[in-house]
Amino acid sequence: MTLILALKWVLGGKEGVVISSDSRVTLGPITYETKKVHPIFLEINEEYIPLAVAGGAGDASVVKQCYRICEKILMEMALKEWGGKTPSFNQFEDAVGRIESAFIERFRSLREHGIEPSFNMILASVDPNGKASIYLFNDRGLAEPVHDNPGFAVIGTGFFTGGNLLLRLLGYTPEESYIFDIGALSILIIDVVSEIDPAVGPFIGESYYMRVENGKVVLGPLKEEAIKEYKEKAQQRKEILRRLWRLLDLVGEQEIITMIEELEKKLR
Structure with a gap:
């Protein structure tokens, strides 16, 4: 299982998104480490254009399939409709609608074959104007926008064992996120939850930050x-x-x- 956090961070009037996760996967008595945050770039002439960043929890094969669906749709739209650029807030909203339709179709097919997928995913982006988008996908493939209310997303078993509670207790809100050290906050939550939930591992460095820097959208690991x-x-x-x-x-x-x-x- 897992714990993945996506937090909106407002600095200098521009919004950014930090996605962090633990790295532990538990399958019965077996646990191992893996990457759970998936950045999505469009490569053009050796330049990498950031499109979005995703984090998924649930069946590993389903999560990876959904990453590929996101990549395919976002890259196609970037090339055909966005001029090879990071999408605007409205363009990303349109892309999420297409991704949602693809997820619903995929999950319907799985259920027709008697497979009940375990799945949650966060998909986030920041547009060139510094407007953040955060969408939370459930196990039916439906997407809920959470960038304005509550301004963050938490998925995985760690949600139930303290991730959401700690965010509320510590008073995080997007409006006042400028006073928070979001990096320290994310790591604190993951580490504390890992102490009480054996399915969640301590933070060991899986964190990506998407923001506008010097007028350009950038995405990279801490x-x-x-x-x-x-x-x-x-x-x-x-x-x-x-x-x-x-x-x-x-x-x-x-x-x-x-x-x-x-x-x-x-x-x-």
């Missing part, structure tokens, strides 16, 4: 140096949360609130 820094931050923040909880029991909520408010005043 660098090794950044991952190391985020892992250290996540460990420190887990310890801070534990110590803060103990302090609440020792001195009471009002005392801690007063101290936090004083610190916030200094930062204004």
Whole structure:
């Protein structure tokens, strides 16, 4: 099983998307590591044009088939309709509609053969104007836009064992995402969930960031140096949360609130 997060990150008035995942696959008594985040590029004259990034959970063969469907549709539309460029927000919405139809047809065929697919997928993109799209596909192939409400997506068994709860508890919202270190937040959630859910592995570096940089859409994995820094931050923040909880029991909520408010005043 797995845990995959897609979070909208707003910086400088431009939206970006960070998709992170654990790397553990569990099949009965067997567990192994695999990549679960799938970037999609169009290659033109040795230049790689970012189109989207996907993350899937469920039956590995079904997930891989759906990645191929996404690639085929997005690349065809990029060549024939988008001028070989990253799609706009509306163009990507149209592409999602075609992908949805293809998924529904594929899953109908599987069910006609007595196969009930286990499947969820996140498909995200960022257009040249800095507008993010995040779609959540269910096991019927239907796509739900989640880029505006709630502004994030969580799939896999880790959703039920704490991923969504931690996001809510820590107060993440797209509108205030600029105050969050999204890299550290993603890693913290995956690592904490992995401590209580044996089907979810700790974060070991599967994270992609799609954004507009210098007027150009870019998509790539977090660098090794950044991952190391985020892992250290996540460990420190887990310890801070534990110590803060103990302090609440020792001195009471009002005392801690007063101290936090004083610190916030200094930062204004």
